Amino acid sequence: MCEAAVFLDREGELEKVMDDVVEIKPEEGKLLLVDVFGEQKLVSAKISQVELMDHRIILRESGPS
Amino acid sequence: MCEAAVFLDREGELEKVMDDVVEIKPEEGKLLLVDVFGEQKLVSAKISQVELMDHRIILRESGPS
Numbered sequence: 279m280c281e282a283a284v285f286l287d288r289e290g291e292l293e294k295v296m297d298d299v300v301e302i303k304p305e306e307g308k309l310l311l312v313d314v315f316g317e318q319k320l321v322s323a324k325i326s327q328v329e330l331m332d333h334r335i336i337l338r339e340s341g342p343s
Numbered sequence: 344m345c346e347a348a349v350f351l352d353r354e355g356e357l358e359k360v361m362d363d364v365v366e367i368k369p370e371e372g373k374l375l376l377v378d379v380f381g382e383q384k385l386v387s388a389k390i391s392q393v394e395l396m397d398h399r400i401i402l403r404e405s406g407p408s
Binding site: 280281282299300301302303304324325326327328329330331333335 | 345346347364365366367368369389390391392393394395396398400
């Protein structure tokens with residue numbers, strides 16, 4: 279299986295958002311995370327970095343643009 | 344192993360950018376893709392969607408902001 283832990287980068291501090299995530303997709307200007315169990319979480323962030331060897335995906339907060 | 348094919352979404356048309364990608368990270372305002380062999384590719388895009396069950400990551404072009 280290929281799943282990843284998703285972290286939010288808060289100015290260098292990594293805060294775990296969700297484990298065992300298999301899908302991330304844009305929804306209503308936010309990101310919808312879905313884990314292996316089908317649990318969903320909607321976060322205001324963008325995908326910054328993907329590290330599949332470490333099973334890790336890093337998000338950053340959507341700044342005011 | 345956990346690797347993914349990376350596609351660029353060009354107005355609904357998916358164009359393959361790179362196979363067997365294991366890492367994507369921001370670099371100089373662009374995205375650096377790295378595959379299992381260590382090959383690198385720098386693209387002007389943002390990460391839009393991650394589908395780990397399908398081993399697929401979808402980018403979209405960085406629009407003028």
